[in-house]
Amino acid sequence: MAASAGMTMAKRVLVLNGPNLNMLGQRQPEIYGRTTLAEIDADVETAAGELGMEAVCRQSNHEGELVTWIQEARGDFDAIVINAAAYTHTSVALLDALTLFEGPVVEVHLSNIHRREAFRHRSYISGATLGMIAGFGPVGYRLALLALADRWRADGGAP
Numbered sequence: 733m734a735a736s737a738g739m740t741m742a743k744r745v746l747v748l749n750g751p752n753l754n755m756l757g758q759r760q761p762e763i764y765g766r767t768t769l770a771e772i773d774a775d776v777e778t779a780a781g782e783l784g785m786e787a788v789c790r791q792s793n794h795e796g797e798l799v800t801w802i803q804e805a806r807g808d809f810d811a812i813v814i815n816a817a818a819y820t821h822t823s824v825a826l827l828d829a830l831t832l833f834e835g836p837v838v839e840v841h842l843s844n845i846h847r848r849e850a851f852r853h854r855s856y857i858s859g860a861t862l863g864m865i866a867g868f869g870p871v872g873y874r875l876a877l878l879a880l881a882d883r884w885r886a887d888g889g890a891p
């Protein structure tokens with residue numbers, strides 16, 4: 733629908749999940765819990781609606797596909813929420829793609845990466861983000877949307 737005078741379009745948020753997160757709920761529940769990615773996506777879409785946003789959720793096991801989606805998000809999405817999974821700790825390509833995106837980026841991790849192995853303590857993509865939410869499980873994605881809503885409110889934009 734085209735926006736008319738006084739009408740605010742919902743902010744569009746692209747929610748990206750990286751490699752192996754499609755396995756959530758099936759392995760390592762002691763680290764990642766029992767919630768499936770489909771359940772997380774459904775909750776994110778509900779939370780976005782409650783905040784007057786629209787969320788589009790995607791997952792890929794392929795670095796290049798994530799890069800392409802981030803490139804294509806320019807001009808189509810207002811923000812990105814990303815759990816880059818293992819690529820967090822390796823990918824200059826994702827950092828570069830996220831740096832080119834004009835809107836805010838929020839990084840999410842289900843686990844507290846700073847309580848885990850040393851190689852997980854470093855995030856390559858953090859340099860392109862507003863901030864990181866880590867260690868709160870699936871609710872982290874909702875917290876990321878709240879952080880975006882708060883930022884947009886502070887900036888005087890919708891929602």
Ligand code: CA2
Pocket residue numbers: 751752753754755756757758759760764815816817818819820840841842843844845852
């Ligand atoms: O805590 C997170 O959200 C991570 O991004 C998850 C990544 C890990 O490499 C990061 O260091 C932290 C791993 C995702 C693997 O997902 C699985 C899901 C179910 C079973 C096994 C792995």
